[in-house]
Amino acid sequence: MIVASVLGSGLAAGPFVATPDASALAQNTGQTQFSESQLRSYAAATLRRERLERRWTERIEAAGLESQRVAMRRFAREEMRQAVRREGLSLREFRAIAELVSRNPALADVVETYRVDLTGQAE
Numbered sequence: 001m002i003v004a005s006v007l008g009s010g011l012a013a014g015p016f017v018a019t020p021d022a023s024a025l026a027q028n029t030g031q032t033q034f035s036e037s038q039l040r041s042y043a044a045a046t047l048r049r050e051r052l053e054r055r056w057t058e059r060i061e062a063a064g065l066e067s068q069r070v071a072m073r074r075f076a077r078e079e080m081r082q083a084v085r086r087e088g089l090s091l092r093e094f095r096a097i098a099e100l101v102s103r104n105p106a107l108a109d110v111v112e113t114y115r116v117d118l119t120g121q122a123e
Contacts, residue, residue, distance in 0.1 A: 034097055039107075041087040042097040043114035048083035052076065 034042075056076035063069045084094045101108045 034093075034100070038089065038093065038097065039111055040114045041089050042094060042101075043111050044118055045084045045087040045089060045094060046111075047115060047118055048087065049080045052079050052083060 053076075056072065056079070060069050060072045060076070063072055081091060084091055089097075097111075101111050
């Protein structure tokens with residue numbers, strides 16, 4: 001997902017302001033700034049979601065019936081939504097941050113730094 005790891009970008013302190021590339025996103029979400037706390041929550045939520053995805057992928061692949069796989073996918077999606085909420089973000093905020101991260105390498109660096117801080121190791 002996110003692979004860079006740099007802290008010296010200066011974005012770690014204070015809110016991050018969206019780039020013009022994110023103007024369509026801002027129209028949809030109404031939010032163009034995210035605090036350090038929100039970015040840290042986003043980083044934690046992505047780690048939780050990745051763990052859930054790995055766990056559920058194995059289970060879904062091992063399921064014998066298609067109906068079981070469908071039910072498991074539904075449950076997995078709900079668990080991932082709950083993981084985001086547990087980190088203090090709405091799904092809308094999570095998606096908005098994800099969009100900004102995908103379009104802004106400096107922001108991706110900041111989020112990856114937070115992910116590394118949370119795991120204690122580089123991904």
